[in-house]
Amino acid sequence: MRKNVLVIDDEWNMRNLLKIYLSSEYTIYEASDAKEAFEVLSIEDIQAIILDIMLPKKDGWEICREIRLRSQIPILMLTALDELKDKVYGLDIGADDYMVKPFEPAELTARMKALLRRVNASDPSHEKVLNFKHGLLKIEMEAREVTVKGHKIDLTPKEFKLLSLLATSPKRVFTRDLLLDMVWGINDVLDDRTVDTHVKNIRIKVKKICPSYNPIKTVWGVGYKFNELDEGR
Incomplete structure:
Protein backbone atom coordinates (compact mmCIF):
# COMPACT_ATOMS: atom_id res chain seq x y z
CA MET A 1 0.00 0.00 0.00
CA ARG A 2 1.30 3.46 -0.94
CA LYS A 3 2.29 5.70 1.94
CA ASN A 4 0.86 9.21 2.25
CA VAL A 5 3.50 11.92 2.58
CA LEU A 6 2.77 15.56 3.49
CA VAL A 7 5.18 18.17 2.11
CA ILE A 8 5.10 21.46 4.05
CA ASP A 9 6.98 24.21 2.18
CA ASP A 10 5.96 27.74 1.20
CA GLU A 11 7.81 27.57 -2.13
CA TRP A 12 5.71 26.05 -4.92
CA ASN A 13 8.82 25.13 -6.91
CA MET A 14 10.21 23.08 -4.00
CA ARG A 15 6.87 21.34 -3.36
CA ASN A 16 6.60 20.50 -7.04
CA LEU A 17 10.19 19.23 -7.15
CA LEU A 18 9.60 16.96 -4.16
CA LYS A 19 6.39 15.72 -5.76
CA ILE A 20 8.27 14.84 -8.94
CA TYR A 21 10.94 12.98 -6.97
CA LEU A 22 8.55 11.03 -4.73
CA SER A 23 5.20 10.62 -6.47
CA SER A 24 6.19 7.37 -8.16
CA GLU A 25 6.34 5.69 -4.74
CA TYR A 26 4.20 7.86 -2.44
CA THR A 27 0.94 9.78 -2.53
CA ILE A 28 1.95 13.41 -1.97
CA TYR A 29 -0.12 16.01 -0.11
CA GLU A 30 0.97 19.65 -0.04
CA ALA A 31 0.77 22.56 2.40
CA SER A 32 2.35 25.99 2.23
CA ASP A 33 1.97 26.95 5.90
CA ALA A 34 0.95 25.65 9.34
CA LYS A 35 -2.79 26.25 8.82
CA GLU A 36 -2.89 24.21 5.62
CA ALA A 37 -0.69 21.52 7.15
CA PHE A 38 -2.95 20.92 10.15
CA GLU A 39 -6.01 20.92 7.91
CA VAL A 40 -4.47 18.08 5.89
CA LEU A 41 -3.42 16.22 9.03
CA SER A 42 -6.96 16.45 10.42
CA ILE A 43 -8.56 14.70 7.45
CA GLU A 44 -5.88 12.51 5.85
CA ASP A 45 -3.94 9.50 7.13
CA ILE A 46 -0.39 10.80 6.76
CA GLN A 47 2.54 8.40 7.33
CA ALA A 48 5.45 10.84 6.93
CA ILE A 49 6.09 14.59 6.77
CA ILE A 50 8.73 16.60 4.92
CA LEU A 51 8.92 19.92 6.74
CA ASP A 52 10.81 23.05 5.68
CA ILE A 53 12.13 25.23 8.51
CA MET A 54 11.83 28.68 6.90
CA LEU A 55 8.05 29.18 6.74
CA PRO A 56 5.83 32.27 7.15
CA LYS A 57 4.03 32.94 10.46
CA LYS A 58 5.01 29.67 12.16
CA ASP A 59 8.44 28.25 11.32
CA GLY A 60 9.16 24.56 10.87
CA TRP A 61 10.52 24.15 14.38
CA GLU A 62 7.29 25.43 15.93
CA ILE A 63 5.20 23.22 13.64
CA CYS A 64 7.37 20.23 14.55
CA ARG A 65 6.80 20.85 18.26
CA GLU A 66 3.04 21.12 17.74
CA ILE A 67 2.90 17.92 15.70
CA ARG A 68 4.85 16.08 18.40
CA LEU A 69 2.23 17.05 20.98
CA ARG A 70 -0.34 15.17 18.91
CA SER A 71 1.43 12.46 16.97
CA GLN A 72 4.57 10.41 16.34
CA ILE A 73 4.39 10.76 12.54
CA PRO A 74 8.00 10.66 11.27
CA ILE A 75 9.30 14.09 10.29
CA LEU A 76 12.13 14.85 7.86
CA MET A 77 13.30 18.46 8.30
CA LEU A 78 14.32 20.20 5.08
CA THR A 79 16.35 23.40 5.24
CA ALA A 80 19.10 25.55 3.80
CA LEU A 81 20.70 25.79 7.26
CA ASP A 82 23.79 23.63 7.66
CA GLU A 83 24.79 24.54 11.21
CA LEU A 84 25.34 21.66 13.64
CA LYS A 85 23.42 23.46 16.41
CA ASP A 86 20.37 23.78 14.12
CA LYS A 87 20.47 20.07 13.30
CA VAL A 88 20.78 19.09 16.94
CA TYR A 89 17.96 21.47 17.91
CA GLY A 90 15.63 20.06 15.26
CA LEU A 91 16.34 16.48 16.31
CA ASP A 92 15.93 17.31 19.98
CA ILE A 93 12.44 18.78 19.54
CA GLY A 94 11.23 15.66 17.79
CA ALA A 95 12.39 15.57 14.16
CA ASP A 96 13.50 12.15 12.94
CA ASP A 97 15.93 13.17 10.21
CA TYR A 98 17.42 16.24 8.59
CA MET A 99 18.32 17.16 4.99
CA VAL A 100 20.12 20.26 3.76
CA LYS A 101 19.26 21.94 0.45
CA PRO A 102 20.33 21.42 -2.25
CA PHE A 103 20.09 17.63 -2.31
CA GLU A 104 20.17 14.82 -4.81
CA PRO A 105 16.93 12.96 -5.66
CA ALA A 106 18.56 9.62 -4.85
CA GLU A 107 19.48 10.81 -1.36
CA LEU A 108 15.95 12.05 -0.68
CA THR A 109 14.30 8.80 -1.76
CA ALA A 110 16.83 6.73 0.20
CA ARG A 111 16.26 8.77 3.36
CA MET A 112 12.48 8.48 3.03
CA LYS A 113 12.71 4.71 2.70
CA ALA A 114 15.10 4.45 5.65
CA LEU A 115 12.90 6.71 7.76
CA LEU A 116 9.78 4.64 7.14
CA ARG A 117 11.68 1.38 7.71
CA ARG A 118 12.92 2.62 11.09
CA VAL A 119 9.47 3.74 12.12
CA ASN A 120 7.89 0.45 11.07
CA ALA A 121 10.57 -1.54 12.88
CA SER A 122 10.18 0.39 16.12
CA ASP A 123 6.45 1.15 15.99
CA PRO A 124 4.89 0.13 19.30
CA SER A 125 1.40 1.30 18.30
CA HIS A 126 -0.04 -2.20 18.52
CA GLU A 127 0.01 -1.70 22.28
CA LYS A 128 -1.64 1.51 23.47
Missing part, protein backbone atom coordinates in the same frame (compact mmCIF):
# COMPACT_ATOMS: atom_id res chain seq x y z
CA VAL A 129 -0.72 1.13 27.13
CA LEU A 130 2.33 -0.65 28.53
CA ASN A 131 2.33 -1.68 32.20
CA PHE A 132 5.37 -2.93 34.13
CA LYS A 133 6.00 -4.11 37.67
CA HIS A 134 2.31 -4.31 38.57
CA GLY A 135 1.61 -0.79 37.37
CA LEU A 136 4.65 0.88 38.95
CA LEU A 137 5.61 2.11 35.47
CA LYS A 138 2.96 2.83 32.86
CA ILE A 139 3.54 4.11 29.32
CA GLU A 140 0.54 5.43 27.38
CA MET A 141 1.57 5.46 23.74
CA GLU A 142 -1.17 7.62 22.21
CA ALA A 143 -1.17 10.21 25.00
CA ARG A 144 2.65 10.07 25.12
CA GLU A 145 2.54 9.96 28.91
CA VAL A 146 4.69 8.06 31.40
CA THR A 147 3.63 7.58 35.00
CA VAL A 148 5.58 6.12 37.92
CA LYS A 149 3.48 5.00 40.90
CA GLY A 150 0.63 6.99 39.39
CA HIS A 151 2.65 10.21 39.10
CA LYS A 152 3.26 11.65 35.64
CA ILE A 153 6.89 12.35 34.73
CA ASP A 154 7.76 14.93 32.07
CA LEU A 155 9.94 13.42 29.36
CA THR A 156 11.24 15.21 26.29
CA PRO A 157 10.13 13.79 22.90
CA LYS A 158 13.42 11.92 22.51
CA GLU A 159 13.37 10.60 26.09
CA PHE A 160 9.85 9.27 25.54
CA LYS A 161 10.80 7.68 22.22
CA LEU A 162 13.90 6.07 23.76
CA LEU A 163 12.08 4.64 26.79
CA SER A 164 9.10 3.38 24.77
CA LEU A 165 11.41 1.75 22.21
CA LEU A 166 13.28 -0.15 24.94
CA ALA A 167 10.04 -1.05 26.74
CA THR A 168 8.38 -2.52 23.65
CA SER A 169 11.34 -4.91 23.15
CA PRO A 170 12.23 -5.71 26.77
CA LYS A 171 14.31 -8.80 25.96
CA ARG A 172 16.47 -7.03 23.41
CA VAL A 173 19.81 -5.33 24.04
CA PHE A 174 20.24 -2.18 21.92
CA THR A 175 23.66 -0.83 21.01
CA ARG A 176 24.15 2.91 21.25
CA ASP A 177 24.57 3.17 17.48
CA LEU A 178 21.27 1.38 16.91
CA LEU A 179 19.49 3.65 19.40
CA LEU A 180 20.94 6.70 17.65
CA ASP A 181 19.64 5.40 14.34
CA MET A 182 16.18 4.40 15.58
CA VAL A 183 15.49 7.29 17.96
CA TRP A 184 17.33 10.21 16.34
CA GLY A 185 17.46 8.88 12.81
CA ILE A 186 20.89 10.25 11.94
CA ASN A 187 24.35 9.25 13.16
CA ASP A 188 26.71 11.82 11.71
CA VAL A 189 25.86 14.75 14.01
CA LEU A 190 25.61 12.91 17.31
CA ASP A 191 27.72 10.53 19.36
CA ASP A 192 27.30 7.84 22.03
CA ARG A 193 27.16 10.45 24.78
CA THR A 194 23.81 11.63 23.41
CA VAL A 195 22.27 8.26 24.27
CA ASP A 196 24.02 8.11 27.66
CA THR A 197 22.77 11.59 28.57
CA HIS A 198 19.16 10.77 27.70
CA VAL A 199 19.30 7.49 29.62
CA LYS A 200 20.68 9.34 32.63
CA ASN A 201 17.91 11.94 32.44
CA ILE A 202 15.21 9.27 32.28
CA ARG A 203 16.67 7.48 35.31
CA ILE A 204 16.83 10.71 37.31
CA LYS A 205 13.21 11.59 36.56
CA VAL A 206 11.97 8.09 37.49
CA LYS A 207 14.04 7.92 40.68
CA LYS A 208 12.65 11.24 41.92
CA ILE A 209 9.37 9.38 42.40
CA CYS A 210 10.66 5.86 43.09
CA PRO A 211 14.33 5.86 44.20
CA SER A 212 14.54 2.06 44.16
CA TYR A 213 13.39 1.65 40.55
CA ASN A 214 15.72 1.87 37.56
CA PRO A 215 13.87 1.32 34.24
CA ILE A 216 16.94 1.03 31.99
CA LYS A 217 19.73 -1.47 32.53
CA THR A 218 23.26 -0.95 31.25
CA VAL A 219 24.70 -3.96 29.45
CA TRP A 220 28.39 -3.25 29.80
CA GLY A 221 30.32 -3.18 26.55
CA VAL A 222 27.13 -3.43 24.47
CA GLY A 223 24.47 -0.83 25.25
CA TYR A 224 21.13 -0.74 27.04
CA LYS A 225 17.98 -2.79 27.58
CA PHE A 226 14.73 -2.28 29.40
CA ASN A 227 14.95 -3.41 33.00
CA GLU A 228 11.85 -5.57 33.49
CA LEU A 229 12.99 -7.06 36.79
CA ASP A 230 14.84 -4.02 38.19
CA GLU A 231 18.15 -5.86 38.30
CA GLY A 232 20.19 -2.75 38.96
CA ARG A 233 22.37 -0.57 36.75
Whole structure:
Protein backbone atom coordinates (compact mmCIF):
# COMPACT_ATOMS: atom_id res chain seq x y z
CA MET A 1 0.00 0.00 0.00
CA ARG A 2 1.30 3.46 -0.94
CA LYS A 3 2.29 5.70 1.94
CA ASN A 4 0.86 9.21 2.25
CA VAL A 5 3.50 11.92 2.58
CA LEU A 6 2.77 15.56 3.49
CA VAL A 7 5.18 18.17 2.11
CA ILE A 8 5.10 21.46 4.05
CA ASP A 9 6.98 24.21 2.18
CA ASP A 10 5.96 27.74 1.20
CA GLU A 11 7.81 27.57 -2.13
CA TRP A 12 5.71 26.05 -4.92
CA ASN A 13 8.82 25.13 -6.91
CA MET A 14 10.21 23.08 -4.00
CA ARG A 15 6.87 21.34 -3.36
CA ASN A 16 6.60 20.50 -7.04
CA LEU A 17 10.19 19.23 -7.15
CA LEU A 18 9.60 16.96 -4.16
CA LYS A 19 6.39 15.72 -5.76
CA ILE A 20 8.27 14.84 -8.94
CA TYR A 21 10.94 12.98 -6.97
CA LEU A 22 8.55 11.03 -4.73
CA SER A 23 5.20 10.62 -6.47
CA SER A 24 6.19 7.37 -8.16
CA GLU A 25 6.34 5.69 -4.74
CA TYR A 26 4.20 7.86 -2.44
CA THR A 27 0.94 9.78 -2.53
CA ILE A 28 1.95 13.41 -1.97
CA TYR A 29 -0.12 16.01 -0.11
CA GLU A 30 0.97 19.65 -0.04
CA ALA A 31 0.77 22.56 2.40
CA SER A 32 2.35 25.99 2.23
CA ASP A 33 1.97 26.95 5.90
CA ALA A 34 0.95 25.65 9.34
CA LYS A 35 -2.79 26.25 8.82
CA GLU A 36 -2.89 24.21 5.62
CA ALA A 37 -0.69 21.52 7.15
CA PHE A 38 -2.95 20.92 10.15
CA GLU A 39 -6.01 20.92 7.91
CA VAL A 40 -4.47 18.08 5.89
CA LEU A 41 -3.42 16.22 9.03
CA SER A 42 -6.96 16.45 10.42
CA ILE A 43 -8.56 14.70 7.45
CA GLU A 44 -5.88 12.51 5.85
CA ASP A 45 -3.94 9.50 7.13
CA ILE A 46 -0.39 10.80 6.76
CA GLN A 47 2.54 8.40 7.33
CA ALA A 48 5.45 10.84 6.93
CA ILE A 49 6.09 14.59 6.77
CA ILE A 50 8.73 16.60 4.92
CA LEU A 51 8.92 19.92 6.74
CA ASP A 52 10.81 23.05 5.68
CA ILE A 53 12.13 25.23 8.51
CA MET A 54 11.83 28.68 6.90
CA LEU A 55 8.05 29.18 6.74
CA PRO A 56 5.83 32.27 7.15
CA LYS A 57 4.03 32.94 10.46
CA LYS A 58 5.01 29.67 12.16
CA ASP A 59 8.44 28.25 11.32
CA GLY A 60 9.16 24.56 10.87
CA TRP A 61 10.52 24.15 14.38
CA GLU A 62 7.29 25.43 15.93
CA ILE A 63 5.20 23.22 13.64
CA CYS A 64 7.37 20.23 14.55
CA ARG A 65 6.80 20.85 18.26
CA GLU A 66 3.04 21.12 17.74
CA ILE A 67 2.90 17.92 15.70
CA ARG A 68 4.85 16.08 18.40
CA LEU A 69 2.23 17.05 20.98
CA ARG A 70 -0.34 15.17 18.91
CA SER A 71 1.43 12.46 16.97
CA GLN A 72 4.57 10.41 16.34
CA ILE A 73 4.39 10.76 12.54
CA PRO A 74 8.00 10.66 11.27
CA ILE A 75 9.30 14.09 10.29
CA LEU A 76 12.13 14.85 7.86
CA MET A 77 13.30 18.46 8.30
CA LEU A 78 14.32 20.20 5.08
CA THR A 79 16.35 23.40 5.24
CA ALA A 80 19.10 25.55 3.80
CA LEU A 81 20.70 25.79 7.26
CA ASP A 82 23.79 23.63 7.66
CA GLU A 83 24.79 24.54 11.21
CA LEU A 84 25.34 21.66 13.64
CA LYS A 85 23.42 23.46 16.41
CA ASP A 86 20.37 23.78 14.12
CA LYS A 87 20.47 20.07 13.30
CA VAL A 88 20.78 19.09 16.94
CA TYR A 89 17.96 21.47 17.91
CA GLY A 90 15.63 20.06 15.26
CA LEU A 91 16.34 16.48 16.31
CA ASP A 92 15.93 17.31 19.98
CA ILE A 93 12.44 18.78 19.54
CA GLY A 94 11.23 15.66 17.79
CA ALA A 95 12.39 15.57 14.16
CA ASP A 96 13.50 12.15 12.94
CA ASP A 97 15.93 13.17 10.21
CA TYR A 98 17.42 16.24 8.59
CA MET A 99 18.32 17.16 4.99
CA VAL A 100 20.12 20.26 3.76
CA LYS A 101 19.26 21.94 0.45
CA PRO A 102 20.33 21.42 -2.25
CA PHE A 103 20.09 17.63 -2.31
CA GLU A 104 20.17 14.82 -4.81
CA PRO A 105 16.93 12.96 -5.66
CA ALA A 106 18.56 9.62 -4.85
CA GLU A 107 19.48 10.81 -1.36
CA LEU A 108 15.95 12.05 -0.68
CA THR A 109 14.30 8.80 -1.76
CA ALA A 110 16.83 6.73 0.20
CA ARG A 111 16.26 8.77 3.36
CA MET A 112 12.48 8.48 3.03
CA LYS A 113 12.71 4.71 2.70
CA ALA A 114 15.10 4.45 5.65
CA LEU A 115 12.90 6.71 7.76
CA LEU A 116 9.78 4.64 7.14
CA ARG A 117 11.68 1.38 7.71
CA ARG A 118 12.92 2.62 11.09
CA VAL A 119 9.47 3.74 12.12
CA ASN A 120 7.89 0.45 11.07
CA ALA A 121 10.57 -1.54 12.88
CA SER A 122 10.18 0.39 16.12
CA ASP A 123 6.45 1.15 15.99
CA PRO A 124 4.89 0.13 19.30
CA SER A 125 1.40 1.30 18.30
CA HIS A 126 -0.04 -2.20 18.52
CA GLU A 127 0.01 -1.70 22.28
CA LYS A 128 -1.64 1.51 23.47
CA VAL A 129 -0.72 1.13 27.13
CA LEU A 130 2.33 -0.65 28.53
CA ASN A 131 2.33 -1.68 32.20
CA PHE A 132 5.37 -2.93 34.13
CA LYS A 133 6.00 -4.11 37.67
CA HIS A 134 2.31 -4.31 38.57
CA GLY A 135 1.61 -0.79 37.37
CA LEU A 136 4.65 0.88 38.95
CA LEU A 137 5.61 2.11 35.47
CA LYS A 138 2.96 2.83 32.86
CA ILE A 139 3.54 4.11 29.32
CA GLU A 140 0.54 5.43 27.38
CA MET A 141 1.57 5.46 23.74
CA GLU A 142 -1.17 7.62 22.21
CA ALA A 143 -1.17 10.21 25.00
CA ARG A 144 2.65 10.07 25.12
CA GLU A 145 2.54 9.96 28.91
CA VAL A 146 4.69 8.06 31.40
CA THR A 147 3.63 7.58 35.00
CA VAL A 148 5.58 6.12 37.92
CA LYS A 149 3.48 5.00 40.90
CA GLY A 150 0.63 6.99 39.39
CA HIS A 151 2.65 10.21 39.10
CA LYS A 152 3.26 11.65 35.64
CA ILE A 153 6.89 12.35 34.73
CA ASP A 154 7.76 14.93 32.07
CA LEU A 155 9.94 13.42 29.36
CA THR A 156 11.24 15.21 26.29
CA PRO A 157 10.13 13.79 22.90
CA LYS A 158 13.42 11.92 22.51
CA GLU A 159 13.37 10.60 26.09
CA PHE A 160 9.85 9.27 25.54
CA LYS A 161 10.80 7.68 22.22
CA LEU A 162 13.90 6.07 23.76
CA LEU A 163 12.08 4.64 26.79
CA SER A 164 9.10 3.38 24.77
CA LEU A 165 11.41 1.75 22.21
CA LEU A 166 13.28 -0.15 24.94
CA ALA A 167 10.04 -1.05 26.74
CA THR A 168 8.38 -2.52 23.65
CA SER A 169 11.34 -4.91 23.15
CA PRO A 170 12.23 -5.71 26.77
CA LYS A 171 14.31 -8.80 25.96
CA ARG A 172 16.47 -7.03 23.41
CA VAL A 173 19.81 -5.33 24.04
CA PHE A 174 20.24 -2.18 21.92
CA THR A 175 23.66 -0.83 21.01
CA ARG A 176 24.15 2.91 21.25
CA ASP A 177 24.57 3.17 17.48
CA LEU A 178 21.27 1.38 16.91
CA LEU A 179 19.49 3.65 19.40
CA LEU A 180 20.94 6.70 17.65
CA ASP A 181 19.64 5.40 14.34
CA MET A 182 16.18 4.40 15.58
CA VAL A 183 15.49 7.29 17.96
CA TRP A 184 17.33 10.21 16.34
CA GLY A 185 17.46 8.88 12.81
CA ILE A 186 20.89 10.25 11.94
CA ASN A 187 24.35 9.25 13.16
CA ASP A 188 26.71 11.82 11.71
CA VAL A 189 25.86 14.75 14.01
CA LEU A 190 25.61 12.91 17.31
CA ASP A 191 27.72 10.53 19.36
CA ASP A 192 27.30 7.84 22.03
CA ARG A 193 27.16 10.45 24.78
CA THR A 194 23.81 11.63 23.41
CA VAL A 195 22.27 8.26 24.27
CA ASP A 196 24.02 8.11 27.66
CA THR A 197 22.77 11.59 28.57
CA HIS A 198 19.16 10.77 27.70
CA VAL A 199 19.30 7.49 29.62
CA LYS A 200 20.68 9.34 32.63
CA ASN A 201 17.91 11.94 32.44
CA ILE A 202 15.21 9.27 32.28
CA ARG A 203 16.67 7.48 35.31
CA ILE A 204 16.83 10.71 37.31
CA LYS A 205 13.21 11.59 36.56
CA VAL A 206 11.97 8.09 37.49
CA LYS A 207 14.04 7.92 40.68
CA LYS A 208 12.65 11.24 41.92
CA ILE A 209 9.37 9.38 42.40
CA CYS A 210 10.66 5.86 43.09
CA PRO A 211 14.33 5.86 44.20
CA SER A 212 14.54 2.06 44.16
CA TYR A 213 13.39 1.65 40.55
CA ASN A 214 15.72 1.87 37.56
CA PRO A 215 13.87 1.32 34.24
CA ILE A 216 16.94 1.03 31.99
CA LYS A 217 19.73 -1.47 32.53
CA THR A 218 23.26 -0.95 31.25
CA VAL A 219 24.70 -3.96 29.45
CA TRP A 220 28.39 -3.25 29.80
CA GLY A 221 30.32 -3.18 26.55
CA VAL A 222 27.13 -3.43 24.47
CA GLY A 223 24.47 -0.83 25.25
CA TYR A 224 21.13 -0.74 27.04
CA LYS A 225 17.98 -2.79 27.58
CA PHE A 226 14.73 -2.28 29.40
CA ASN A 227 14.95 -3.41 33.00
CA GLU A 228 11.85 -5.57 33.49
CA LEU A 229 12.99 -7.06 36.79
CA ASP A 230 14.84 -4.02 38.19
CA GLU A 231 18.15 -5.86 38.30
CA GLY A 232 20.19 -2.75 38.96
CA ARG A 233 22.37 -0.57 36.75
